[in-house]
Amino acid sequence: MPSQTVFRLTSRSGFDGLQAFEEPIPTPGQYEVLVKVRSVSLNYREVSIANSRYPLPVKDNVIPCSDMAGEIVQVGDRVKGLSAGDRVLSALSDQMLYGPFNAAYDTYGSSQDGMLQQYIALPAHGVIKLPDTSHTLTQWAAVACTGATVWNSFYGGIPLKPGDRVLLQGTGGVSLTALTFARAAGAVTIITSSSDEKLEYVQSKFGADHTINYKTHPNWEAEVLRVTNGEGVDHVIEIGGEATIRQSIEAVTHGGVISLVGFLGGRPEGDKPDLTMMALLKNCCVRGIVGGSKQLLEQAVRFVGRRGLMIPIDRTFGYSRDEIIAALEYVAAGKQIGKVCINLD
Incomplete structure (x- = not known):
């Protein structure tokens, strides 16, 4: 079975708990899409989770990060409206489709595994198909949670x-x-x-x-x-x-x-x-304000796409343990002007 490199927080007393693992590439269910993750953007939320200061539940050995832009490589048998090759963006939660946040919702990178992996199977209803613009996937990843x-x-x-x-x-x-x-x-x-x-x-x-x-x-x-x-x-x-x-x-x-x-x-x-x-x-x-629903994110994506807006990105890091920890430390220090992203390519 093909494998991928994922990163998990094996402890929550600092960034040293971030460890790499080789795990199988998931097979999408009939209502899911398999996404090749291209870029992950960081929020201060990841710093809080790694240091046990996040106020909401966090699962053990969680895969961090909620914000991802990538490409669909496989669709489930019952999925409609999405195809292999589509560029997509993840929402904070596949349960918060509209309306206000509810603490009972699972969110990526905390109560359910997040985006710091090379491939992820996601419910088709939880992803947003990106418009055909000149934005790179790194630029779109920067829109996700903050947008x-x-x-x-x-x-x-x-x-x-x-x-x-x-x-x-x-x-x-x-x-x-x-x-x-x-x-x-x-x-x-x-x-x-x-x-x-x-x-x-x-x-x-x-x-x-x-x-x-x-x-x-x-x-x-x-x-x-x-x-x-x-x-x-x-x-x-x-x-x-x-x-x-x-x-x-x-x-x-x-x-x-x-x-x-x-x-x-x-x-x-x-x-x-x-x-x-x-x-x-x-x-x-x-x-x-705890993030925003998929509906609100779709509106933000439309605004960014139609107006040709570029969310400021301060720095990008690579997909290795040392680089990811360096990125988290950079965010923790408050040095950035804009977003910080992890590129998997």
Whole structure:
């Protein structure tokens, strides 16, 4: 039986638990497709899982990673609408087809095996056929989870409108994807970072309208209010979590939206503010975002394809244990400007 190289987390106390195994190439069931994985994109989620900080269930010896773009090499007997040779994208879960996330859903790379393998059999209903564009499969892999997350943030609730102001925290994959989508939708963008060099690059390369160094301006919410003439922003992509949510509420306009996407800031010391009262007085919507449904990802893919958008990719790594660990360490250190991908070719 033909075999493939897969990577599993044999322990969750760091990246050293990542080990390579030779396993059979799966045979697709009658409603499945066999996909040759071409590129896998990384999220901070993989770092959290490897270090036992992920808040949702993770199976033992899991194959990491949820985001994949590849080519179908075989289809099950009962599959319709997909053929060998089609380029496809994976969704976070083959159970979350539409509607909000439910903690009971299995998700790739955590409660079920993920994409860090050369071939994977997937339910046909869970993959998205990619449009015929000039995008490479690496560029499409960068759209998967972050694209669905950002689309959910902007259009899963109160929708983003042309002329809205959007605040983006940091220069990672979610924030740079949000910057790309927001600019294409006609929004005014404000992005934060601790690095002037990163901010200058993002402004010159990707067209951010305003930049704020949160080291230089620790009370960065005041800077947001300054550049918005005291009005605040309509949407916040909240990455820091508990460490930054107070400032995000201060920065959002009355009736604005804060999309809680990440928890990178850890837990702050000292007294905690009354966030309930702050949100109430701002009359703002605070939404928890766990990825996005297949339906939302399909909409994001259509937007990217028709507008010819390119999600920023900072760096790509090869498909070896050393390279994958180096990629995870790079993401963990927060060095990237945009997405980080593993290429299997």
